[in-house]
Amino acid sequence: QVQLQESGPGLVKPSQTLFLACTVSGASGPTAFYYWAWIRQPPGKGLEWMGVISYTGSTYYSPSLKSRTYIARDTSKNQFTLQLLSVTPEDTAVYDCDASKTLILGATDKYLYDYWGQGTQVTVAS
Secondary structure (H helix, E strand, O other): OOEEEEEOOOEEOOOOOEEEEEEEEOOOHHHHHOEEEEEEEOOOOOOEEEEEEOOOOOEEEOOOOHHHEEEEEEOOOOEEEEEEOOOOHHHOEEEEEEEEOOOOOOOOOHHHOOEEOOOEEEEEOO
16 A cells, blocks of 8 residues: 655745655555656635656646646655745745655646645744
């Protein structure tokens, strides 16, 4: 059973870089060839797809966030990470990581993903 767990700071100051990690456990065999995505949900708003990294390391980003988003993987730690530059209060959201068998750009519906984390709250405030 694959499990995903997000981790990172709960509070970030404006203009700083947000760094989140998603630790993956139980991934082996076919699940090692999955696609790993980040999705967020600001308070009172809908889900927003941020980007995805493939098992080969290829990355795809939301056009609206591409200029300040960076997704990477650390195979030694069984993690994939999210960096969001120059955060503002509008980046306040619950961030979660998700895994899918196929590449599904822009998808936020949970039923399209095979696994997902519980989410972590990030607040951007001074």
